[in-house]
Amino acid sequence: MRRMPQPIPYQGSKRNIARQILAFFPGGVETLIEPFAGSAAVSVAAAYSQKAKNFYLNDLNKPLMDLLEIIINHPRQIADEYEKLWQAQLGQERTYYDFIRDEFNKTHRPDYFLYLLARCVKASARYNSSGDFNQSPDNRRRGRRPESMRQEILAVSRLLRGKTTIARDNYTEVLNLLSESDLVYLDPPYQGTSQNRDSRYLSGLNSDELINFLDTLNKRQASFILSYDGRTGEKRHGIELPTSLNLYWLEIHAGRSSQSTLLGGKDETYESLYLSPALTRRLEATHDNISKMAYAGKLRRGAPPKQLELGIV
Ligand SMILES: C[S@@+](CC[C@H](N)C(=O)[O-])C[C@H]1O[C@@H](n2cnc3c(N)ncnc32)[C@H](O)[C@@H]1O
Numbered sequence: 001m002r003r004m005p006q007p008i009p010y011q012g013s014k015r016n017i018a019r020q021i022l023a024f025f026p027g028g029v030e031t032l033i034e035p036f037a038g039s040a041a042v043s044v045a046a047a048y049s050q051k052a053k054n055f056y057l058n059d060l061n062k063p064l065m066d067l068l069e070i071i072i073n074h075p076r077q078i079a080d081e082y083e084k085l086w087q088a089q090l091g092q093e094r095t096y097y098d099f100i101r102d103e104f105n106k107t108h109r110p111d112y113f114l115y116l117l118a119r120c121v122k123a124s125a126r127y128n129s130s131g132d133f134n135q136s137p138d139n140r141r142r143g144r145r146p147e148s149m150r151q152e153i154l155a156v157s158r159l160l161r162g163k164t165t166i167a168r169d170n171y172t173e174v175l176n177l178l179s180e181s182d183l184v185y186l187d188p189p190y191q192g193t194s195q196n197r198d199s200r201y202l203s204g205l206n207s208d209e210l211i212n213f214l215d216t217l218n219k220r221q222a223s224f225i226l227s228y229d230g231r232t233g234e235k236r237h238g239i240e241l242p243t244s245l246n247l248y249w250l251e252i253h254a255g256r257s258s259q260s261t262l263l264g265g266k267d268e269t270y271e272s273l274y275l276s277p278a279l280t281r282r283l284e285a286t287h288d289n290i291s292k293m294a295y296a297g298k299l300r301r302g303a304p305p306k307q308l309e310l311g312i313v
Contacts, residue, residue, distance in 0.1 A: 005044060005156050005159070006041060010038050010117065013039045014041045015039075018041050022042075024279070029051060030052075030053055030054060030179070031055065031181075033174050033178070033183070033185070035058050035173075037065070039064075047159035047163070056167065057166050058168070060169070060170060062108070063104075070110045072164055073161060078111060079150040079153045086115070093119075093137070097116070104133055105133055120138060121136055121138045172209075175220070180221065185227075188210060189205050190229070215245060218246070218277060221278045222276060223282055225276075229272045230272055231251075247277070248274065249274050250274075251273070255269060256269070
């Protein structure tokens with residue numbers, strides 16, 4: 001698979017493991033619903049691989065969804081606007097960044113947001129308690145060059161235009177549109193760090209509410225894939241999900257941890273993936289069995305929360 005286009009630099013993007021996540025898509029997905037869409041890396045990959053016909057992208061971060069919408073529907077306009085900002089910064093990169101950050105906090109303009117994400121430290125948005133973007137610039141970089149940004153923007157637009165709905169609601173709202181042929185991919189903010197306000201996101205997330213929501217999805221027989229937690233070496237991050245949800249748990253090998261590499265260690269990172277019972281049934285109806293798929297997708301399978309001792313593939 002060719003490298004996925006990704007015009008929105010977004011820390012936490014699932015672009016690097018999108019291919020492994022797609023391995024668990026059933027056939028015949030009418031609409032892929034992402035309640036926590038972020039930069040929509042999984043939808044972009046699914047559109048590229050023709051794994052879903054339509055896309056419903058929701059995120060509570062309104063400026064982010066405004067940016068995604070303009071990228072999809074008015075790609076040339078946003079590419080031109082980004083180029084203007086990028087050129088205007090030359091020779092005064094630091095002061096220009098601060099100026100655009102102030103302007104963004106007043107106006108929430110999508111072009112300002114794209115420029116800030118392209119220039120800020122580790123592409124990681126940070127917000128203060130008033131909801132203002134307060135991340136510093138990475139002074140070693142000027143941000144992706146305009147021509148390359150234009151190519152990414154046009155590629156994403158080609159993939160998603162005419163088949164995508166954008167929403168800016170709380171994730172629970174997607175319950176109103178679910179149907180049996182849909183697939184929901186959920187990538188909530190990492191649990192354990194976001195019980196209260198998390199400076200990475202505009203809002204926090206309550207884990208009990210999320211678990212109730214997953215339970216409701218199960219009662220509605222919804223097919224869903226959840227990214228929830230992970231581990232570095234033997235150290236687990238995030239809180240456990242209740243076994244009553246009956247989810248099938250897999251781990252995706254996400255590579256060497258950058259933190260560990262910095263410290264001279266060799267810790268590998270693994271990201272958990274949970275499949276809903278309805279999805280597992282749907283997959284088993286068309287494939288030999290999930291463990292074979294896991295193997296084919298280079299996945300490492302751990303013991304699922306329902307305490308079945310499945311061992312490691
Ligand atoms: C881990 S990121 C998703 C990253 C995404 N999978 C990607 O590839 O870019 C989680 C997203 O959830 C959003 N979010 C946080 N709380 C939310 C809520 N209550 N409802 C909807 N979205 C929310 C955040 O704004 C953030 O963009």
